[in-house]
Amino acid sequence: MPLEPLSQKEIEDRLAELPGWSLDGERISRTYRLDSHFAAAALVVHIAQVQDEQDHHSDLTLGYDTVLLTVNTHSVGGAVTEKDFALAGRVEELSTGHGAR
Numbered sequence: 001m002p003l004e005p006l007s008q009k010e011i012e013d014r015l016a017e018l019p020g021w022s023l024d025g026e027r028i029s030r031t032y033r034l035d036s037h038f039a040a041a042a043l044v045v046h047i048a049q050v051q052d053e054q055d056h057h058s059d060l061t062l063g064y065d066t067v068l069l070t071v072n073t074h075s076v077g078g079a080v081t082e083k084d085f086a087l088a089g090r091v092e093e094l095s096t097g098h099g100a101r
């Protein structure tokens with residue numbers, strides 16, 4: 001099935017299932033807080049592994065004890081698609097194992 005941009009309503013419905021995530025312009029985003037800088041860096045590396053597996057890549061910003069993830073889908077002109085939410089869902093699962101909040 002071809003990748004389609006999600007409607008505003010579809011995006012809002014999906015965001016309602018993802019506490020901490022929001023629509024930031026034309027991207028979905030979440031900031032995770034960790035217990036240390038090293039823990040934040042480790043989360044970035046784990047997310048990078050998942051992104052290569054999914055062939056879908058967010059922008060990741062490493063702070064002192066934070067990781068900001070923002071993502072949209074370049075191939076549909078920067079709209080939000082199911083691929084962005086698939087990545088968000090996977091990162092939600094793995095982030096708990098890192099103690100992210």
Ligand SMILES: C[C@H](O)[C@H](O)[C@H]1CNC2=NC(N)=NC(=O)C2=N1
Binds near residue numbers: 055058073074075076
């Ligand atoms: C060729 C490769 O599948 C594409 O370049 C992928 C890689 N990662 C990507 N990541 C994101 N966020 N959007 C894309 O459209 C995208 N396309």
